[in-house]
Amino acid sequence: MLNKIIANKVGEIRRAKAETPLGELQRQLPDAPPVRDFFAALAGGGPIKLIAEVKKASPSAGVIREDFDAVEIARCYQQHGASCISVLTDQDFFQGNLGHLRAIREQVTIPLLRKDFILDEYQLVEARLAGADAVLLIAEALQEDELSRLHQQTIELDMTPLVEFYHAENANLVVAMGAKLVGVNNRDLNTFDTDLGHSTRMRQLIPSDRLLVAESGIHGPADVLQLAQAQVDAMLVGQHLVEAEDIGLAVDNLLAAVRGSD
Numbered sequence: 001m002l003n004k005i006i007a008n009k010v011g012e013i014r015r016a017k018a019e020t021p022l023g024e025l026q027r028q029l030p031d032a033p034p035v036r037d038f039f040a041a042l043a044g045g046g047p048i049k050l051i052a053e054v055k056k057a058s059p060s061a062g063v064i065r066e067d068f069d070a071v072e073i074a075r076c077y078q079q080h081g082a083s084c085i086s087v088l089t090d091q092d093f094f095q096g097n098l099g100h101l102r103a104i105r106e107q108v109t110i111p112l113l114r115k116d117f118i119l120d121e122y123q124l125v126e127a128r129l130a131g132a133d134a135v136l137l138i139a140e141a142l143q144e145d146e147l148s149r150l151h152q153q154t155i156e157l158d159m160t161p162l163v164e165f166y167h168a169e170n171a172n173l174v175v176a177m178g179a180k181l182v183g184v185n186n187r188d189l190n191t192f193d194t195d196l197g198h199s200t201r202m203r204q205l206i207p208s209d210r211l212l213v214a215e216s217g218i219h220g221p222a223d224v225l226q227l228a229q230a231q232v233d234a235m236l237v238g239q240h241l242v243e244a245e246d247i248g249l250a251v252d253n254l255l256a257a258v259r260g261s262d
Contacts, residue, residue, distance in 0.1 A: 001059055002190050005093055006141055009117045012092070017122055025125045029157075038111035038134035038160040039181055041083045042211055047258040048228045051113065051213065052077035052251060053086040053238030054104065057095040060192045064242045070100040071107050073247060078108045080251035084134075086113040086236055089127075098130045105131030113162060117141055121153050134160035136183070139170040148177050162213060166198075171205040182206050183236070187216040196223055200230035221257035228258045 042049045054077075056068045074085050087104055088096035101114060114132040116123065119141065127135050137150055147163070154161040163174050164183035174182055184202045187194045199214035206212050214227050215236040227235055237254065244250035 036111040049083040049234040052082035139165040
């Protein structure tokens with residue numbers, strides 16, 4: 001599945017560049033929205049932080065919410081205590097787009113992550129212009145030199161790189177390249193199998209001076225407590241929240257698990 005998505009993304013980027021060259025996008029950067037500090041929103045200790053994800057569909061689940069309103073969902077996340085918001089912008093596999101990110105940026109004040117399959121500097125500039133404060137970089141989707149280059153280019157654009165890995169052998173690579181915000185995907189992107197315990201096992205491979213984000217497979221308060229007890233700093237939760245009848249209540253229940261409230 002990952003290889004299929006990447007192949008599709010290469011064509012998507014090629015078409016976008018043909019329509020609007022990179023240089024033209026870069027000339028618009030002085031007018032980009034001010035950057036909000038995504039890293040700082042997750043730092044500072046205290047209870048595990050929530051990155052709540054705006055996601056309409058996925059290859060494994062299909063359409064998650066029929067009455068999908070990206071902006072209303074994002075507003076709800078902010079009102080109920082999310083620290084940051086992740087916005088899925090892949091169209092073909094997740095039914096997202098950059099328009100969702102732009103619209104959400106106008107309506108919320110907490111930092112935003114562009115979650116997509118980032119392969120090229122072009123997508124970083126797109127993200128910055130749309131109002132992203134951070135982008136996701138996936139170790140399994142990139143060669144080592146590509147990952148390092150995109151990590152540095154993200155920083156040069158004043159955004160925060162969230163560098164994700166799944167396979168344990170990529171942990172040292174992510175740490176050695178200097179990633180301060182490290183994500184562990186509990187879902188194998190080749191098989192889409194999910195194991196929440198993967199984050200807790202990978203915790204020991206990540207130095208304590210880096211922030212660790214657990215991604216995927218988080219379905220309720222018990223999962224949140226498991227991650228918190230493993231000293232995970234933040235969690236990225238999408239499907240569990242978006243599919244809930246009452247999204248705000250679902251956020252409250254997750255955060256209550258680590259705030260000692262009912």
